[in-house]
Amino acid sequence: MKQPPGLKPLVAAPTARGPIPTPRHGGRPLDGMRNLLSDTLYEIGYTPDPVLVDTLIARDVVDFRRAAYTSHVMDDLIEHYGEVVLCGGLEEAVILEDVGPELREADLLRWRALKGKRFEERIQHLLTEPIEAHGIKVISLRELERGASLSPELVAVNRNLSVDFGKFGFYLPDVDTVVYDPKNSKVIAVILSEVTSGWRIAKASYWRSKLLASKVTAHIKVYFVTLDRGEFLASTFLARKERAIAENELDGTYVLTSAILEESDKVKSFEHFVPDFKQLIERGE
Numbered sequence: 001m002k003q004p005p006g007l008k009p010l011v012a013a014p015t016a017r018g019p020i021p022t023p024r025h026g027g028r029p030l031d032g033m034r035n036l037l038s039d040t041l042y043e044i045g046y047t048p049d050p051v052l053v054d055t056l057i058a059r060d061v062v063d064f065r066r067a068a069y070t071s072h073v074m075d076d077l078i079e080h081y082g083e084v085v086l087c088g089g090l091e092e093a094v095i096l097e098d099v100g101p102e103l104r105e106a107d108l109l110r111w112r113a114l115k116g117k118r119f120e121e122r123i124q125h126l127l128t129e130p131i132e133a134h135g136i137k138v139i140s141l142r143e144l145e146r147g148a149s150l151s152p153e154l155v156a157v158n159r160n161l162s163v164d165f166g167k168f169g170f171y172l173p174d175v176d177t178v179v180y181d182p183k184n185s186k187v188i189a190v191i192l193s194e195v196t197s198g199w200r201i202a203k204a205s206y207w208r209s210k211l212l213a214s215k216v217t218a219h220i221k222v223y224f225v226t227l228d229r230g231e232f233l234a235s236t237f238l239a240r241k242e243r244a245i246a247e248n249e250l251d252g253t254y255v256l257t258s259a260i261l262e263e264s265d266k267v268k269s270f271e272h273f274v275p276d277f278k279q280l281i282e283r284g285e
Helices: 030-043 050-058 070-081 083-087 090-096 107-114 119-132 152-161 198-212 241-249 270-282
Strands: 137-140 177-181 186-194 221-226 252-255 267-269
Touching: 030 050, 030 070, 050 090, 070 083, 070 090, 083 090, 119 137, 119 177, 119 186, 119 270, 152 177, 152 186, 186 198, 186 270, 198 221, 198 241, 221 270, 241 267, 252 270, 267 270
Parallel strands: 186 221, 221 252, 252 267
Antiparallel strands: 137 177, 177 186
């Protein structure tokens, strides 16, 4: 990226730290690399989170032997992750590198086509292929909201998912993704996706209670997928309200994170979603 005329690119601040003991970094001081990378992230619109900065350094994404300016760092980030880094998708792309091989195949290439789309659409995109390989269909809730244009199959899915509000009628739950069996239009699970756990995990709990209230929908699993940027789900020690809801009210919560996560049967890293769902299908639930 060209710098404006007359302006010098930002350079890492000096540091008293010792050099990284690897030839890959050419003796560049660790704090100097952090500063240069942080400056670059700030220039392209990110908050220079220390976990993200250290993760990028640990993965050798940037060649600090030649990177003296933020423009050099930016070029390396784009080369490694694609232009998604300029569209707000760097953190998600970094996290994707931790996802299991069954989800990661060619995803860095697919990610470019998904830039600008919402987080829930990215999650649905990641899950569709591995889940549909088992004869199950994955659709967005929007596909069930088309009214008269629905196919007979989706009309049945709509009916099998709708919640009865008595005299006020039937309404679809506020979810993002619907997983169903195309052989009988039976809804197997719904997924809510959110960058932060926050208030939406409570909404997921509400809809699960509404689904449980009817024998038609009681079997439907409710899953929550999040980046958990506020780290509300990180630990069970002095657990936050969000972790308590995830443990007690939902069928499963899956977190895409590079931070430390205390896993349990109900709260796990996102890489476990497909294997867990496969077991669900095999059990015939």
